[in-house]
Amino acid sequence: MAVEYDLVVIGGGSGGLVVAGVAAALKAKVALVEKHRLGGDCLWYGCVPSKSLIRASRVAYEVKQAGRFGIYCNDPQIDFAKAIAHVQNTITTIEPHDSPERFEGLGVEVIFGDGKFVDKKTFEVNNRRLKARSFVIATGSRPATLPIPGLKEAGFITNEEVFEITERPDTLAIIGGGPIGCELGQAFSRLGSKVTIIASRDRLLPKEDPEAVEVIHQQFKSEGINFLLNTKAEKIEVVDGKKYIWAGKEKIVADQILVAAGRSPNVESLNLDAAGVKVGKKGIEVNSKLQTSNPHIYACGDVLGGYQFTHVASYQANIVLKNALFLPIFKVSDRVIPWATFTEPELARVGLTEQEAREKYGNDIRVVKQEYADVDRAQADGTTAGFAKIITKRNGQILGAHLVGAAAGELIHEIILAMSHNLKLSALSGIHIYPTLSEVNSKATFAQTRQNYEQNHRLQQMLSSIFRVIRRFG
Numbered sequence: 001m002a003v004e005y006d007l008v009v010i011g012g013g014s015g016g017l018v019v020a021g022v023a024a025a026l027k028a029k030v031a032l033v034e035k036h037r038l039g040g041d042c043l044w045y046g047c048v049p050s051k052s053l054i055r056a057s058r059v060a061y062e063v064k065q066a067g068r069f070g071i072y073c074n075d076p077q078i079d080f081a082k083a084i085a086h087v088q089n090t091i092t093t094i095e096p097h098d099s100p101e102r103f104e105g106l107g108v109e110v111i112f113g114d115g116k117f118v119d120k121k122t123f124e125v126n127n128r129r130l131k132a133r134s135f136v137i138a139t140g141s142r143p144a145t146l147p148i149p150g151l152k153e154a155g156f157i158t159n160e161e162v163f164e165i166t167e168r169p170d171t172l173a174i175i176g177g178g179p180i181g182c183e184l185g186q187a188f189s190r191l192g193s194k195v196t197i198i199a200s201r202d203r204l205l206p207k208e209d210p211e212a213v214e215v216i217h218q219q220f221k222s223e224g225i226n227f228l229l230n231t232k233a234e235k236i237e238v239v240d241g242k243k244y245i246w247a248g249k250e251k252i253v254a255d256q257i258l259v260a261a262g263r264s265p266n267v268e269s270l271n272l273d274a275a276g277v278k279v280g281k282k283g284i285e286v287n288s289k290l291q292t293s294n295p296h297i298y299a300c301g302d303v304l305g306g307y308q309f310t311h312v313a314s315y316q317a318n319i320v321l322k323n324a325l326f327l328p329i330f331k332v333s334d335r336v337i338p339w340a341t342f343t344e345p346e347l348a349r350v351g352l353t354e355q356e357a358r359e360k361y362g363n364d365i366r367v368v369k370q371e372y373a374d375v376d377r378a379q380a381d382g383t384t385a386g387f388a389k390i391i392t393k394r395n396g397q398i399l400g401a402h403l404v405g406a407a408a409g410e411l412i413h414e415i416i417l418a419m420s421h422n423l424k425l426s427a428l429s430g431i432h433i434y435p436t437l438s439e440v441n442s443k444a445t446f447a448q449t450r451q452n453y454e455q456n457h458r459l460q461q462m463l464s465s466i467f468r469v470i471r472r473f474g
């Protein structure tokens with residue numbers, strides 16, 4: 001039976017927009033169904049506003065720290081509402097890139113509405129029944145809710161409200177020590193809030209290399225950010241307009257509570273049972289071709305509950321659109337998935353951690369660590385905290401890298417490129433501009449070469465003998 005569309009995409013965020021835009025550019029007939037507004041979490045409540053607020057807070061911090069360079073300023077006067085205005089202006093400037101007009105111009109039919117599947121091949125929205133060769137679910141995620149007694153009654157904010165408050169809370173309690181809790185915790189602290197992060201695990205950012213996280217712990221302590229580890233918020237009460245949070249042995253008082261304790265996939269309203277699409281504990285289940293349990297329905301992005309990043313949603317979107325429009329032969333690989341947490345210092349990673357590499361390859365691995373303090377530019381900039389840790393197989397094949405330090409989120413791209421092209425660690429030894437922070441990568445390779453040389457006693461003896469002989473002949 002003929003169908004109206006090649007592709008119906010549900011959800012117009014980082015994943016869905018890539019699928020819809022590229023498919024339309026390839027001349028496929030595409031409908032994009034969005035329940036709210038195009039752009040998704042990244043534009044409205046995620047990457048864009050958080051990085052804009054972080055920038056404002058970094059300026060405040062640098063002004064406060066300027067004395068160490070002999071530059072004396074009064075403590076910065078912080079107009080919080082103006083910092084938020086910078087955040088909102090950034091969104092407004094970027095938004096046209098994700099606008100319905102732009103996508104309609106690309107040939108996508110944009111339909112606003114909250115629809116549902118009625119059977120395995122039909123999606124219904126605004127009383128219209130859309131039939132397509134393939135569907136893509138890219139509905140993203142939302143903040144996970146916490147069953148903490150008193151939380152709802154006390155009131156709280158999540159990433160969906162935090163970028164719109166115009167009054168800075170004097171005291172802020174954050175539940176969750178993941179990337180949202182840490183990025184926003186540091187930003188609010190630098191903008192003048194007294195911040196306490198309540199984290200259920202034994203360290204902040206538990207998905208990251210423990211040594212790298214220790215650098216963040218030290219920085220947070222030095223900035224007066226309070227964080228409680230191995231602690232859960234247990235109950236909340238409001239007394240005289242203040243929120244009191246019982247957490248382990250502590251009772252924290254806060255003007256505002258930010259919940260950042262993980263994500264839930266947006267699947268409930270889609271009637272996925274009718275479509276034969278299975279949902280697991282974390283999100284929609286897919287195979288390596290990103291097909292759901294119904295092979296004509298694909299899914300990508302946060303709704304899978306896997307790596308929840310904009311660039312991963314867009315990587316997956318590119319696989320989905322090829323499989324959905326042409327032949328389902330393309331597979332995702334998680335060998336080279338990078339990400340960065342934009343605290344200061346930044347923390348970036350790609351590939352395996354040291355522990356994962358040891359579990360997989362036993363003693364066939366090498367770990368090389370290069371401190372920022374040995375990089376001249378880091379000394380000049382006064383950004384000496386941190387290191388690059390690169391994990392390789394004995395033959396030099398790069399398995400993973402963890403950078404914590406200034407501009408780590410930029411510097412890791414050299415390693416991502418090397419890993420993507422299966423280049424060995426030695427590929428990073430090429431000429432690097434002096435003095436730049438990127439020398440942290442080339443110095444790591446030299447450190448590895450030096451380590452190898454120091455362990456190779458035969459080579460050292462041989463060279464010694466050769467030079468002895470050469471010296472005899474003047």
Ligand SMILES: Cc1cc2nc3c(=O)[nH]c(=O)nc-3n(C[C@H](O)[C@H](O)[C@H](O)COP(=O)(O)OP(=O)(O)OC[C@H]3O[C@@H](n4cnc5c(N)ncnc54)[C@H](O)[C@@H]3O)c2cc1C
Binds near residue numbers: 139141308
């Ligand atoms: C505070 C914060 C900071 C972040 N910072 C970064 C960062 O620095 N770097 C990074 O890579 N990632 C970051 N992320 C993660 C990033 O925002 C997400 O991984 C990314 O947006 C996921 O894209 P997506 O397409 O899966 O979902 P989204 O971009 O959220 O898009 C989903 C879309 O589907 C729509 N939708 C939902 N339900 C339905 C329905 N039933 N019908 C139709 N439409 C529906 C939504 O309205 C939305 O437009 C951050 C996230 C947060 C919360």
Ligand SMILES: NC(=O)c1ccc[n+]([C@@H]2O[C@H](COP(=O)([O-])OP(=O)(O)OC[C@H]3O[C@@H](n4cnc5c(N)ncnc54)[C@H](O)[C@@H]3O)[C@@H](O)[C@H]2O)c1
Binds near residue numbers: 177198200206342
């Ligand atoms: N720079 C970036 O790329 C960036 C920035 C922010 C968010 N993100 C994405 O958004 C996702 C969601 O971020 P997140 O920080 O909400 O989630 P997360 O799941 O990564 O971290 C949440 C943390 O909260 C803890 N937690 C859960 N329940 C708790 C409780 N009751 N009390 C105390 N702690 C509790 C968890 O142990 C976990 O460490 C991230 O995983 C990431 O994929 C990315």
